[in-house]
Amino acid sequence: MTVWRITDGEGGLESGARAEPCYDIVEHETALLRIAAASASPRLLLSGEIDVSNASDVAHALHAVQARQRGDLHVDLAAVEFMDVAGLRAFTKAARDLHDHDRLLVLHAVSPHIDRLFTLIGWNTSPGLEIHCRPRR
Numbered sequence: 001m002t003v004w005r006i007t008d009g010e011g012g013l014e015s016g017a018r019a020e021p022c023y024d025i026v027e028h029e030t031a032l033l034r035i036a037a038a039s040a041s042p043r044l045l046l047s048g049e050i051d052v053s054n055a056s057d058v059a060h061a062l063h064a065v066q067a068r069q070r071g072d073l074h075v076d077l078a079a080v081e082f083m084d085v086a087g088l089r090a091f092t093k094a095a096r097d098l099h100d101h102d103r104l105l106v107l108h109a110v111s112p113h114i115d116r117l118f119t120l121i122g123w124n125t126s127p128g129l130e131i132h133c134r135p136r137r
Contacts (some may be wrong), residue, residue, distance in 0.1 A: 027061040030054065035061045042069035047079030050087030058087060062094040062105070073098060078109035088117055092126045099128025106130045 013104060014027055023036035023045045033048040041049065042065055065073055073094070077083075094107040110118075110131050118124040 027064060028057045039064055042071055042073045043099045044075045046077055049082040050080060052086040053083045055086035059090040070107055072104040074106045074108060076108045083114050086116055087125055092123045095126050095129035104130050106132050108132050
């Protein structure tokens with residue numbers, strides 16, 4: 001989801017300029033994966049690789065944001081270089097949990113390989129999951 005701030009005030013962004021969310025909470029950081037959260041909104045920014053060794057950390061971060069924020073949960077995957085089935089499972093489970101509360105898990109900037117994995121396994125249609133900004137084929 002692109003957030004646009006419309007202001008022309010002094011020191012503000014020009015009309016239509018893109019406002020970047022402030023990821024001010026580090027939920028998890030290792031050599032393999034970094035997870036940052038925006039305390040003022042239900043957003044996560046992931047970078048690195050998601051696999052069986054850290055999928056539980058991803059699940060924990062998703063749950064933490066669900067607990068402290070209302071509404072849909074948005075995850076930016078632009079900087080995720082690799083994800084295996086364990087990572088997909090963490091996102092799919094979080095999406096089902098959110099769906100049970102009439103909320104969505106929205107994945108942004110999904111790479112072609114991650115989109116293909118979701119589709120091959122059939123989890124791209126999981127309740128509560130929306131893959132936004134799909135890659136061009």
